Amino acid sequence: MRSSTDNVFKALADPTRRAIFERLTRDGDQTVHALTEHAGVSQPMVSKHLSALKRAKLVRNRRQGRETHYSAQPQALAPLVDWIGHYGAFWQNKFARLEDLLERMDK
């Protein structure tokens, strides 16, 4: 769980990759050509970013004719959301310990 979270964070740490991922989430399947038009970087760079997103399972590709189409896999974000959610339980547990400590400090 932690290693998949690491991959997701690494993949999304780069703003160009985040922009590509969000574009795929918003507009649906796109070819590398279409993504390159909006990315502001060269096609080899876009392909490199897509590989990183693919390693994190954030995108999937399929070949159709001579073009490769990419689609977002937003369910890959789930570990990231879980990870942040863990802090809710963590702090509630710590607050219970803080309450115990405050009681002990009276004595």
Next chain:
Amino acid sequence: MTTPDSSTRSVVVEKEFPHPPEKVWRALTESSLIEQWLMKNDFQPVAGHSFSLRMDPVPNWNGVIDCQVLVVEPLRTLSYTWGTLGMESIVLFTLTPTPAGTHVRMEQSGFRPDQEDNYKGAQYGWQKFMGGLERVVAGLE
């Protein structure tokens, strides 16, 4: 007790303690007391002070949280950064006196990768992304 913030991902835990703010403040800011409820630490209540919180190491994690004190307003506000596992966030404690004691609100927010290039980040904000994240995940149902 935990509610997501509307704009960006955050964790909020609130509780009223039947103890005066002076005592709660000591528990939040004296190193030996912090250890008893939170973690081993070398905290000092001085803005700019870097410290670490340490838990027992577990597989894939050395148990260390790297922090830096941001705000110290005695009896009212304590804030520090919280960096671990390649992610940085900000922890903010707010104390409010009540007739029965002290209301304590802890908010942890601004989760972002700590290796982010700030210049590039300005072009496409991580915070904006995290704001959209909740909608994306909600759409999975």
